Amino acid sequence: MQASAKTTSARPTSAVILEAIRRYSVLLILLGIGLVFTLGSDRFLTPSNLMNIAVQTSIIAIIAIGMTFVILTAGIDLSVGSVVALCGALAAGLAVRQELGTFTGIGLALLAGAAVGVINGLLVVRGKMPPFVATLSTLAIARGLTLVYTEGRPISGIDERFTFLGSGEILGIATPVIILAIVFVIAYIVLRSTRFGNYVYATGGNEEVSRLAGVRTSIITLSVYIISGFLAALGGVLLVARLWSAQPNAAVGLELDAIAAPVLGGVSLFGGVGNVTGALVGAFILGILSNGLNLMGVPSFWQQVIKGVVLILAVMLDVFTKRRR
Amino acid sequence: MAETNDFLRMEGISKSFPGVQALQEVNFEVTRGEIHALVGENGAGKSTLMKVLTGALHLDEGRIILRGEPVEIHSPSDSQELGISMIHQELSLIPYLTVGKNVYLGREPRRRIPGFIDWKKLYSQTQELLGQINLDVRAWAEAQDLSIAQQQMVEVAKALSIEADLIAMDEPTSSLTDRETEVLFDVMRKLKDQGVAIIFITHRLEEVFEVSDRITVLRDGRHIATAPTAELNHNQVVQLMVGRELDNMYPYSETKERGVALQADDLADGQELHGVSLELQGGQILGVAGLVGAGRTALAETLFGLRQATAGEIHIDGQVVKLHSAKQAIEHGLGFVPEDRKLQGLFLNMAVRENITMSSTSLVSNFGFVNTNKANKLADEYVDKLDIRTPSLRQRIRNLSGGNQQKVIIARWLTLKPRVLILDEPTRGVDVGAKAEIHGLMRQLAEDGVAVLMISSELPEIIGVSDRILVMHEGRVTGRFERDEASQDMIMHAATGGDNNAS
Numbered sequence: 001m002q003a004s005a006k007t008t009s010a011r012p013t014s015a016v017i018l019e020a021i022r023r024y025s026v027l028l029i030l031l032g033i034g035l036v037f038t039l040g041s042d043r044f045l046t047p048s049n050l051m052n053i054a055v056q057t058s059i060i061a062i063i064a065i066g067m068t069f070v071i072l073t074a075g076i077d078l079s080v081g082s083v084v085a086l087c088g089a090l091a092a093g094l095a096v097r098q099e100l101g102t103f104t105g106i107g108l109a110l111l112a113g114a115a116v117g118v119i120n121g122l123l124v125v126r127g128k129m130p131p132f133v134a135t136l137s138t139l140a141i142a143r144g145l146t147l148v149y150t151e152g153r154p155i156s157g158i159d160e161r162f163t164f165l166g167s168g169e170i171l172g173i174a175t176p177v178i179i180l181a182i183v184f185v186i187a188y189i190v191l192r193s194t195r196f197g198n199y200v201y202a203t204g205g206n207e208e209v210s211r212l213a214g215v216r217t218s219i220i221t222l223s224v225y226i227i228s229g230f231l232a233a234l235g236g237v238l239l240v241a242r243l244w245s246a247q248p249n250a251a252v253g254l255e256l257d258a259i260a261a262p263v264l265g266g267v268s269l270f271g272g273v274g275n276v277t278g279a280l281v282g283a284f285i286l287g288i289l290s291n292g293l294n295l296m297g298v299p300s301f302w303q304q305v306i307k308g309v310v311l312i313l314a315v316m317l318d319v320f321t322k323r324r325r
Numbered sequence: 326m327a328e329t330n331d332f333l334r335m336e337g338i339s340k341s342f343p344g345v346q347a348l349q350e351v352n353f354e355v356t357r358g359e360i361h362a363l364v365g366e367n368g369a370g371k372s373t374l375m376k377v378l379t380g381a382l383h384l385d386e387g388r389i390i391l392r393g394e395p396v397e398i399h400s401p402s403d404s405q406e407l408g409i410s411m412i413h414q415e416l417s418l419i420p421y422l423t424v425g426k427n428v429y430l431g432r433e434p435r436r437r438i439p440g441f442i443d444w445k446k447l448y449s450q451t452q453e454l455l456g457q458i459n460l461d462v463r464a465w466a467e468a469q470d471l472s473i474a475q476q477q478m479v480e481v482a483k484a485l486s487i488e489a490d491l492i493a494m495d496e497p498t499s500s501l502t503d504r505e506t507e508v509l510f511d512v513m514r515k516l517k518d519q520g521v522a523i524i525f526i527t528h529r530l531e532e533v534f535e536v537s538d539r540i541t542v543l544r545d546g547r548h549i550a551t552a553p554t555a556e557l558n559h560n561q562v563v564q565l566m567v568g569r570e571l572d573n574m575y576p577y578s579e580t581k582e583r584g585v586a587l588q589a590d591d592l593a594d595g596q597e598l599h600g601v602s603l604e605l606q607g608g609q610i611l612g613v614a615g616l617v618g619a620g621r622t623a624l625a626e627t628l629f630g631l632r633q634a635t636a637g638e639i640h641i642d643g644q645v646v647k648l649h650s651a652k653q654a655i656e657h658g659l660g661f662v663p664e665d666r667k668l669q670g671l672f673l674n675m676a677v678r679e680n681i682t683m684s685s686t687s688l689v690s691n692f693g694f695v696n697t698n699k700a701n702k703l704a705d706e707y708v709d710k711l712d713i714r715t716p717s718l719r720q721r722i723r724n725l726s727g728g729n730q731q732k733v734i735i736a737r738w739l740t741l742k743p744r745v746l747i748l749d750e751p752t753r754g755v756d757v758g759a760k761a762e763i764h765g766l767m768r769q770l771a772e773d774g775v776a777v778l779m780i781s782s783e784l785p786e787i788i789g790v791s792d793r794i795l796v797m798h799e800g801r802v803t804g805r806f807e808r809d810e811a812s813q814d815m816i817m818h819a820a821t822g823g824d825n826n827a828s
């Protein structure tokens with residue numbers, strides 16, 4: 001028996017409780033907010049409103065899942081809002097104006113999103129630019145290109161196969177929600193069970209160590225920006241499908257929500273910690289907040305303030321419980 | 326071409342960094358089934374040589390011949406594929422990943438579906454490896470929850486998991502205590518019997534003589550000598566390393582006590598400390614011995630206000646104080662050189678000058694602006710005093726060798742002229758020459774009236790340096806000795822729980 005190698009197996013109960021709070025803190029917040037709105041408005045807890053929330057949240061949730069990959073590597077992707085607008089416009093424009101058809105239009109738009117991701121990734125990996133600066137530049141460029149391509153005007157006239165993606169239903173469930181579910185499941189499995197997912201965490205945990213262990217961190221980093229770009233493009237397509245037209249100034253500032261969602265859900269901006277479940281829950285907290293506040297008639301200016309406060313509270317709870325470990 | 330049965334030959338290896346010739350035409354060979362010790366002062370180029378071998382750095386000149394064939398190693402994965410694994414000097418576990426994920430990072434067992442990891446296999450294999458090195462840690466524990474010594478042993482498991490033919494170990498023992506070191510040596514001997522070649526870097530020469538078959542000495546980036554261990558003795562190795570005869574390793578002189586500077590009564594932190602009392606005299610060095618996990622670091626951190634005491638009192642110069650932060654501790658004249666310099670002590674991306682003058686900005690600034698001249702002068706003074714080897718004051722700390730980083734952090738605290746200085750493993754990873762200098766420095770401080778508390782896992786150091794010795798075991802004091810009555814056996818006995826001859 002050696003006393004030298006003892007594991008910390010017996011923790012005091014207070015630590016166990018704190019650990020539980022830490023682990024499930026976002027869920028608790030989600031339930032808490034839900035409870036407040038249920039009491040505050042009788043229109044909140046109804047099946048149709050819940051489906052409504054799911055539809056409204058799905059686009060931001062999909063983008064937040066892509067963002068999670070980037071943040072896990074200790075990066076950030078500020079370009080997602082612009083990519084949503086650019087790829088939405090491309091999908092609609094290529095389908096309608098260039099008459100390439102809905103499938104080709106959407107396919108090319110998704111590729112364009114991935115391409116922006118490639119550029120972001122190369123700027124970070126090869127250009128050694130801080131992700132913040134690299135993606136801030138592409139944010140401007142993509143928005144500019146959107147305005148150039150659309151000439152500042154909305155593009156409409158998409159066919160019903162396109163709009164089905166935004167407002168259709170399969171077996172009574174709205175299409176965007178189904179797409180979100182598919183994206184979530186894939187992302188969840190990739191992060192949890194694959195080598196790639198493991199390397200995303202490792203790269204974010206310590207890039208140098210990962211590199212020394214033989215992980216090709218540059219490829220991992222490049223890949224997460226591609227994923228983020230691709231999912232932002234998917235979000236853009238869904239947005240167009242829901243609004244029945246592409247708006248050149250759509251999704252301005254959307255990157256804030258896309259970053260707030262994973263952070264709310266416990267994804268650390270320093271990398272290496274968190275998962276897509278957190279991002280999903282975070283996105284739903286934001287979605288429920290705006291929905292509930294709308295129902296309760298809170299002016300939209302105040303909604304912004306409340307969102308900010310919730311973000312601070314959630315992160316503080318996380319920091320506080322973590323420090324006590 | 327000369328035929329040799331060397332497993333590895335590195336020929337004419339040169340490598341320079343801006344301002345430093347780290348390696349100059351170094352030749353180095355290792356055969357199968359040998360433990361080859363690589364020694365040299367801090368900054369001699371040991372780590373650089375190993376990094377070149379494992380592809381973490383690119384060589385400027387020279388060639389590497391493995392199994393009789395020249396090889397090109399451009400990346401760590403290249404070297405792994407060639408059957409080379411390395412334990413890096415800096416701890417390199419990823420804190421949030423589990424032990425198992427860390428061990429198999431980059432080489433996860435795969436499932437049939439491409440790209441998927443077989444977690445079950447990964448964890449069971451890890452657990453088995455941990456068992457082989459007697460490490461009582463769960464494979465799915467997060468690395469950040471492990472002690473430094475445990476993390477170091479996980480590094481060993483990581484190197485073993487590669488099943489390499491050549492393992493380079495860069496100071497694997499620096500954060501281990503004697504017991505874990507013995508376990509590691511057993512593992513090394515077993516590997517050696519299996520024909521694995523091991524390169525072993527350490528600053529503890531006793532270890533070199535205990536396990537190695539051959540010794541290679543580097544000095545200032547040059548190859549100085551290679552000889553069978555049996556043909557060399559301790560003093561010869563030291564002389565080869567430093568290029569001169571070294572005087573006393575443990576300079577000692579009686580100092581007079583100047584009254585109690587720091588006193589702790591029944592200190593507890595609710596976790597690792599259970600009622601520790603001690604008295605620290607000005608002008609005296611108190612050595613704190615114990616095994617890893619004995620609560621020594623917890624004691625140091627509590628005294629310095631980094632942990633909150635849940636019971637007990639701390640007196641400084643006779644007054645009860647409650648310390649809630651390092652800042653308060655510093656204001657009370659305390660200094661603390663932490664155990665984990667990377668995490669707690671150094672600003673790796675900042676220059677030597679900033680790292681030295683960081684805590685004493687008031688000394689080097691006028692009206693809130695840092696005065697570069699003053700800062701240079703102060704930094705220069707301590708670079709001189711502690712013989713810190715750096716091409717310039719503006720060199721980034723991360724580029725210094727491990728031992729020189731340690732001196733920088735000690736220098737920082739000395740600029741504050743503390744009245745009580747707590748040092749946690751101050752000579753870990755420090756070469757013999759610098760070690761003697763740090764010992765001399767602590768003695769000098771004591772002579773100047775400073776109260777010094779030194780935590781060390783090296784018994785010869787504890788006995789050689791301390792005026793009084795305190796031994797801890799599982800958060801309690803299990804032994805107190807005066808300098809002339811302590812022996813290694815008595816300390817070991819107390820450190821393993823022995824009987825309670827403490828009050």
Ligand SMILES: Nc1ncnc2c1ncn2[C@@H]1O[C@H](COP(=O)(O)OP(=O)(O)OP(=O)(O)O)[C@@H](O)[C@H]1O
Nearest residue numbers: 342347367368369370371372373724725726727728
């Ligand atoms: N990345 C780097 N940039 C600049 N200089 C470096 C770099 N890495 C090492 N050096 C310098 O090269 C020399 C050799 O360093 P190295 O780390 O190989 O020494 P070492 O023998 O391992 O010392 P220690 O025993 O302290 O670990 C030192 O002078 C060091 O400052």
Ligand SMILES: [Mg+2]
Nearest residue numbers: 371372414727
């Ligand atoms: Mg070294």
